[in-house]
Amino acid sequence: MKLLQQTRTKFVEQEEKLIVEGPTPRPGLIDLRNWDYRIIDTYNPLYTSQSDTCDYCTFGKCDLTCNKRGACGIDLETHSAREGMMTCIMGAACHTAHARHLLNYFINRYGNDHPIDVGPTSLNAPVTEVIMGFQPETMGDFRPVLDYVEEQLTNLISSAHTGQEGSARDFESKTLHAGMLDHLGMEVAEITQISCLGFPKSDENAPLAEIGMGILDQDKPIVICVGHNVVASGYILDHMDWNGLFDKIEIAGLCCTAHELTRYNKNTKIIGSMSKQLKYIRSGIPDVLVVDEQCVRADILREAKELFIPVIATNDKCTHGLPDRSNDSIDEIIDDLVSGKQAGALILDFEKVGELVPRLAMKIGPIRKAKGITAIPTDEDFKKLVSKCTNCLKCTRDCPQSLPIADAMEAATNGDISKFEHLHEKCVGCGICDNCPAGIPVLNVIEKASQRIIKLEKGRVRIGKGQISDDEIIKEAMNLELGITPGVIALVGCSNYPDGTKGIYDVAEEMLERGYIVLTSGCSAMDIGLHKNADGKTLYERYTGKFSRGNLLNAGSCVSNAHIGATTIKIASILAGIQTKGNYEEIADFVLNAVGAVGIAWGAFSQKAFAIATGCNRLGIPVVTGPQGAKYRRALIGKPYKKEEGGIMSTNDDSIVNSEPAPEHLMITAETKDDLLPLIAKLCIRPGDTSTARAVKLTHYIELSEKYLKKMPDDWHIYVRNETDIPIAKKEQLLKLLDEKRRTINIDKDKEKIIGNSLLKFGTPVHLTNIPPLCEEV
Amino acid sequence: MTKKEDVKTTRHTGKTIDTTRHATPFDTGNIPGPKTARAVMPAVSGKILARAQRPLLIVGSQIHDKEILERVVTIGRRGIQIAAAGNAYKSLTDQKELDVHQVNMHALAAYLCDPSWHGLDKKGNYDLVAFFGITYYYASQIIATLKNFSKIKVISIDKYYHPNANISFGNLKNDIFTAALDEVIAQLPKVKKNF
Numbered sequence: 001m002k003l004l005q006q007t008r009t010k011f012v013e014q015e016e017k018l019i020v021e022g023p024t025p026r027p028g029l030i031d032l033r034n035w036d037y038r039i040i041d042t043y044n045p046l047y048t049s050q051s052d053t054c055d056y057c058t059f060g061k062c063d064l065t066c067n068k069r070g071a072c073g074i075d076l077e078t079h080s081a082r083e084g085m086m087t088c089i090m091g092a093a094c095h096t097a098h099a100r101h102l103l104n105y106f107i108n109r110y111g112n113d114h115p116i117d118v119g120p121t122s123l124n125a126p127v128t129e130v131i132m133g134f135q136p137e138t139m140g141d142f143r144p145v146l147d148y149v150e151e152q153l154t155n156l157i158s159s160a161h162t163g164q165e166g167s168a169r170d171f172e173s174k175t176l177h178a179g180m181l182d183h184l185g186m187e188v189a190e191i192t193q194i195s196c197l198g199f200p201k202s203d204e205n206a207p208l209a210e211i212g213m214g215i216l217d218q219d220k221p222i223v224i225c226v227g228h229n230v231v232a233s234g235y236i237l238d239h240m241d242w243n244g245l246f247d248k249i250e251i252a253g254l255c256c257t258a259h260e261l262t263r264y265n266k267n268t269k270i271i272g273s274m275s276k277q278l279k280y281i282r283s284g285i286p287d288v289l290v291v292d293e294q295c296v297r298a299d300i301l302r303e304a305k306e307l308f309i310p311v312i313a314t315n316d317k318c319t320h321g322l323p324d325r326s327n328d329s330i331d332e333i334i335d336d337l338v339s340g341k342q343a344g345a346l347i348l349d350f351e352k353v354g355e356l357v358p359r360l361a362m363k364i365g366p367i368r369k370a371k372g373i374t375a376i377p378t379d380e381d382f383k384k385l386v387s388k389c390t391n392c393l394k395c396t397r398d399c400p401q402s403l404p405i406a407d408a409m410e411a412a413t414n415g416d417i418s419k420f421e422h423l424h425e426k427c428v429g430c431g432i433c434d435n436c437p438a439g440i441p442v443l444n445v446i447e448k449a450s451q452r453i454i455k456l457e458k459g460r461v462r463i464g465k466g467q468i469s470d471d472e473i474i475k476e477a478m479n480l481e482l483g484i485t486p487g488v489i490a491l492v493g494c495s496n497y498p499d500g501t502k503g504i505y506d507v508a509e510e511m512l513e514r515g516y517i518v519l520t521s522g523c524s525a526m527d528i529g530l531h532k533n534a535d536g537k538t539l540y541e542r543y544t545g546k547f548s549r550g551n552l553l554n555a556g557s558c559v560s561n562a563h564i565g566a567t568t569i570k571i572a573s574i575l576a577g578i579q580t581k582g583n584y585e586e587i588a589d590f591v592l593n594a595v596g597a598v599g600i601a602w603g604a605f606s607q608k609a610f611a612i613a614t615g616c617n618r619l620g621i622p623v624v625t626g627p628q629g630a631k632y633r634r635a636l637i638g639k640p641y642k643k644e645e646g647g648i649m650s651t652n653d654d655s656i657v658n659s660e661p662a663p664e665h666l667m668i669t670a671e672t673k674d675d676l677l678p679l680i681a682k683l684c685i686r687p688g689d690t691s692t693a694r695a696v697k698l699t700h701y702i703e704l705s706e707k708y709l710k711k712m713p714d715d716w717h718i719y720v721r722n723e724t725d726i727p728i729a730k731k732e733q734l735l736k737l738l739d740e741k742r743r744t745i746n747i748d749k750d751k752e753k754i755i756g757n758s759l760l761k762f763g764t765p766v767h768l769t770n771i772p773p774l775c776e777e778v
Numbered sequence: 779m780t781k782k783e784d785v786k787t788t789r790h791t792g793k794t795i796d797t798t799r800h801a802t803p804f805d806t807g808n809i810p811g812p813k814t815a816r817a818v819m820p821a822v823s824g825k826i827l828a829r830a831q832r833p834l835l836i837v838g839s840q841i842h843d844k845e846i847l848e849r850v851v852t853i854g855r856r857g858i859q860i861a862a863a864g865n866a867y868k869s870l871t872d873q874k875e876l877d878v879h880q881v882n883m884h885a886l887a888a889y890l891c892d893p894s895w896h897g898l899d900k901k902g903n904y905d906l907v908a909f910f911g912i913t914y915y916y917a918s919q920i921i922a923t924l925k926n927f928s929k930i931k932v933i934s935i936d937k938y939y940h941p942n943a944n945i946s947f948g949n950l951k952n953d954i955f956t957a958a959l960d961e962v963i964a965q966l967p968k969v970k971k972n973f
Contacts, residue, residue: 046888048919049926052811065813066926076926397806402914498913627864630884630919637888641896669884671864671913672839679882710871711880 022582025133026148029155029177032618035585036173039617043636043666045172047080050633054079057162072162081171082160084610084634088178089156091611094294095559096149096185097317098229101293103142103188105231106196112140118194118467119201123580126569127187127562131180133582139195142188149181149188156181175634179614180584186612187562193230194466199263199556202469204546206554209262211270211529212457213280216250221365222285223251223357226277226300227292228558230260232314235354236290237265245358249365254280255295256522256557262463263556270461272530273495273523275429278303279447283454284374287365288357289344293318294558295494295606301344307373310337310360311344314353322346330356338364375441376448385445386412388438395433395442400496400605400628401426405433405442412449420449426500428603461529462540464521464556468567470574472547476517477575483693485549486596486700487684488517490564490621491524493601493609498626501527503673504602505539508552510677512543514700515550516684521561523603525554561612565619568595592620592663594688596697598680599623604632613667622663622683624676629669636666640718659687660719674708682713691724699727712737788957795820795957797947804914804938804949810922815934815946820958823908823933823945824965827858830906830931832897838883838912839864845952846911849959854878856966861886861898863912883912887920891928903930910936910959918942935962 024031052065054074062070069075074082106114115138116124128145129135136142156174159165165174193199200206216222225233233253240246252269253261254277261268271280274295280286281303289304293315297303301320304311313322325333325345330352336342337360347353377385389409396402403426408419423446433442447454479485489511497503508518508528520528529538543552547567555563572578572590580587591597599616601609604625610632613623617636625632640661662685670676681701689697698719705713717738720726726734786795801817803809827833835858841850847869854860854876862870863883870878879898889895895903907930909917914936922942924932934946937955947958 044888046884046891046923047927048887048923049810050919050922051809052813052922052926063812064926065811394806397804400915402805627913627916630916635884635888637885639889639892639895641889642894665882665885668882669916671883671916674839674865674868675863675882708868709865709880710868714880 022133022579022584024584025131025582027131027177027584029152029159029174032177032180032584033170033173035588036176036618037169039176039636039666040169040172043638045081045168046635046637047077048630048633048635049076049080050631052076059162073166078166078168078171080633081168081175082165084632085156085171085175085178086160087607087632088175088182088611088614089153091606091608092149092178092182092185093153094608095182095189095611096146096153098293098559099185099189099192100146100150101229101315102192102231103139103146106192107139107143110139110196112138112143114139114196116141116191116195117201118191119203120469120471121202121467122470123566123570123573125187125191126566126573126580127183129580130569130582130584130587131184135581139192142192145184145188149185152177152181175614176618179611179616180618181615182608182611183562183565183615183619186559187566189559190466190556190562193260197230197234197264199260200463200465202467202472203465204472204544206463206465206545207266208460208540209266209268209270209463211272211459211461211526213271213276213283214455214457215269216252216271216285218285219369220248220250221287221361223249223288223290223361224254224271224280224286225251225257225261225290225292226254227296227315227318228256228260228294229292229315230257230264232292232350232353233257233261233290234264235350236357237261237268239354240267240358241265243358249358249361256559257292258526259464259522259557259560262461270526273526275427275495275523277429278431278443279429281307281309282375282444282447284309284368284376287368288312288361290314290353290357291318291320294608305343307375308340308368308371310364312353312357312360313344313346314348314350316348319346320344324348326352330359334360334363338367375444376451377441377444382412382445382448385440388440389413390438392437394435394437398432398435400428400430400432401498403427405446408446408449409440417449420446421453424450424453425502428496457530459529459532460538460540461526462545462552462554464525464554464560465545466556466560467563468547468553468570470570473567473570473574476548479549480571480575480596481690481693483690483696484515486514486516486681486693486696488519488567488595488597489680489684490519490521490597490599491528491602492521492561492564492599492612493524493604493625494606495523495527495603496605496626496628497527497603498628498671499673501530504528505531506673507600507602507677507680508539510704511680512539512550512552517547517549517551517553519553519555519564519567521555521564522558525556527603528552558608564597564599565616565621568597568619568621571595588618588620590620592686594686595620596684596686596689596693597621598663598683600676600680601625601629602676604629617666622666622668624679624683625667625669627669627671635668637668638664638666640664640715660685660721662686662719677708678705678713680704685719691722694719694721694725695727698725699729702727702730786957786961788953791953793954795954795961797950797954797958799948800950801939801946801948803918803941805918808915808918808941810941813925814941815939815943817939817948818945820935820947820961821965823935823947824962826931826933826945827906827908827962828965828967832902832904833906833908834859834861834898834904836861836863836881836883836886836907836909836912837866838909838917839866840913841866841911842869845956846959849956849963850911851876852963853966856963856968858908858966859899866911883916883920887923890924890930906931906933908933908935910934912936914938935959
């Protein structure tokens with residue numbers, strides 16, 4: 001009877017908790033389509049196809065060149081939109097499967113009722129609340145969230161089948177849907193691990209971790225954990241902790257698992273982003289590789305096998321053909337690996353992984369070190385190899401960044417290795433240059449020549465802080481409102497940079513010095529920490545981890561990107577009082593029009609990065625990628641010259657007012673750091689800016705353009721609504737230019753004042769919207 | 779097939795300027811589909827550029843080298859409007875007599891595909907786009923858009939073979955490339971033409 005009563009109480013509590021107030025809880029494929037259409041109509045999809053053909057079914061290959069239709073009736077535009085959607089689904093599925101793995105594992109370990117704890121917050125899970133319509137409080141509350149995401153992803157995938165969706169516009173809506181789902185999957189994964197593993201909770205003073213290829217003590221056995229999923233590595237850390245092994249074994253991470261390791265245990269270190277993976281394996285330094293999931297090289301086993309580094313696979317999504325040894329004894333497995341009988345093992349029993357890996361490292365480490373196994377050539381071999389170069393440029397033509405490798409080879413034959421050191425910094429570490437007709441292992445040659453700088457590669461990264469707290473947002477409100485903080489820049493994504501890791505560091509430094517809040521995650525967060533100023537300080541040592549003007553925050557790993565969208569939701573909720581539950585469209589509309597946040601995925605290469613960016617787009621956050629982002633096949637470009645299609649609603653009186661194109665684009669690329677920086681400043685401008693904020697944002701836009709492009713931007717004037725919008729320091733000069741540029745504004749030259757504006761309402765209201773209020777005020 | 783009388787040599791080294799050789803995508807995997815650029819001699823590109831009603835030259839981040847920059851400026855002085863993508867503008871900032879506009883390459887592609895766009899000078903969209911000096915893969919992706927979704931002719935006068943253009947040079951060595959650009963320039967009207 002008592003049990004029945006408890007069950008009933010729990011059911012009632014759950015019912016109350018799951019009360020939905022907004023108009024679109026658990027939106028299906030078309031529930032947010034009108035919002036998507038608004039996005040697409042303002043920011044037109046631009047397709048940069050990689051291939052002009054379609055080979056999805058046996059009708060094809062079909063030639064779709066010049067937007068022709070194929071045998072099934074699909075044209076290139078629609079097919080390109082479909083490919084964009086599939087890219088986004090792959091990314092979203094990756095994060096969601098990661099979340100499912102973590103959730104099932106932790107519920108199994110701690111139970112459904114284990115509480116969510118992300119630190120001091122009014123919104124435990126902002127993304128979940130906005131999309132699902134309820135605020136989760138326990139791990140069990142996340143079950144229906146992932147059920148929903150998985151159901152939606154299946155529906156989306158089905159729409160890509162031949163004979164299903166036939167509209168590019170609706171594929172775009174579905175792509176945005178997949179992006180939104182991606183953020184939901186990321187949030188579940190991130191909150192689950194924060195709540196269950198004791199990760200930092202909105203900790204602005206999160207400690208610093210060491211990063212770099214030169215940080216490990218190579219006299220000790222070395223364990224390197226590769227991927228994104230912390231569970232198996234966590235067991236290794238626990239075992240090492242309980243057995244006092246941190247003095248005897250070095251353990252570090254590559255890619256996002258590295259972030260999670262440092263959030264879990266302060267004794268761990270970070271080698272670097274995915275671009276270091278092959279380089280570090282080839283160095284021969286690792287004694288054991290532990291792989292989990294995502295961003296693990298497909299050839300990791302082959303590479304490791306050549307250097308006698310055993311690979312322990314720990315996730316069923318990423319098994320590399322290894323035999324399942326989950327039920328075998330640890331001693332047996334170790335014997336097989338140390339003897340070389342097997343190159344690796346799949347072990348899905350994490351406790352076993354936790355005990356086996358340190359023991360394996362202790363046993364195989366001394367053997368490997370005694371043999372001095374490495375793929376890096378000797379001095380003598382190096383000379384022979386560089387002299388074999390025929391300058392055929394195959395390596396440059398294969399290289400994702402077209403690096404001038406043959407030039408470095410030629411210089412090295414004359415004893416100058418500086419060009420190789422330069423290449424090491426720019427190289428994304430893919431190793432495709434090894435397909436050399438002369439048989440030169442090019443990556444190994446680059447790494448050999450760069451040994452001096454590799455040893456010096458030692459930096460610092462602030463470990464992932466998790467969610468931005470309510471308190472931080474409330475305290476920063478006035479700065480954001482007045483433009484004292486001109487914007488929030490999220491430097492996210494992978495390490496396929498067009499200009500090496502220094503480029504992303506330079507962008508961060510420039511924007512921090514200008515007072516922007518810089519929020520980082522994933523590989524970008526790591527790479528920023530590799531560089532130092534003249535005083536030998538990294539940016540993480542120079543700026544705090546607080547969400548306040550001119551500071552640098554590391555949210556954490558790839559799934560921590562959920563905090564970016566979540567922060568904008570919290571701003572809408574806390575500062576504008578917009579209802580969050582099931583109210584996606586209104587929140588996104590507010591973010592688009594009033595929150596000056598921009599995402600920069602400068603080195604984006606993965607499907608996950610595209611999904612994250614697309615999720616940001618649906619939520620109203622513009623994203624810029626590096627030039628390689630054009631390979632994602634789709635951008636969302638605004639056309640500011642189409643004034644007749646502008647128009648934005650004033651919430652003061654529901655009237656339609658003309659608006660400046662802000663943000664001008666929703667997803668776009670930049671070719672260089674120089675054109676990226678002014679673009680970032682411009683994309684922080686929002687129709688809802690106060691005049692003081694607009695003046696500050698325009699100041700930075702103009703200054704960055706003058707600094708990096710040596711010119712006053714052509715379009716600065718269209719962002720001036722009245723004279724208080726004009727940057728004070730240049731007011732006289734700008735008023736003169738404004739008079740020449742914009743005849744629609746009447747200027748009293750004697751008083752140096754704008755006295756009327758036929759385009760924009762004088763005294764533009766602060767809150768503008770694209771949609772009528774969808775919810776009654778709470 | 780290159781006609782014998784079309785073949786020229788470089789001024790200093792005497793090498794044959796044949797821009798139709800090595801006409802394979804510079805990035806080895808960049809095979810777009812059945813329709814790929816015809817490799818032509820520079821005189822052909824120059825004549826097509828000279829005949830265009832509304833040509834636009836797009837340049838990017840790889841024009842800062844003195845040899846290349848000089849040729850960008852020369853083409854601009856012959857009356858061809860220039861769209862400076864990436865950070866190209868910073869090397870053109872002192873060229874006051876040129877009609878140069880700072881652009882974002884991605885946005886420019888979107889505008890070019892829109893017949894209602896009024897152009898960088900507000901005189902209407904363009905009928906021909908020529909380009910060089912842009913990060914290879916970036917240019918290739920962007921001009922794939924023009925190839926598939928616009929009626930604008932695209933001529934690559936870049937150092938590399940661009941399969942997505944209508945016509946292109948093959949992959950060239952530096953000296954041949956600059957000589958080829960000179961041949962293109964030689965076909966343009968000597969006095970500034972108002973396109």
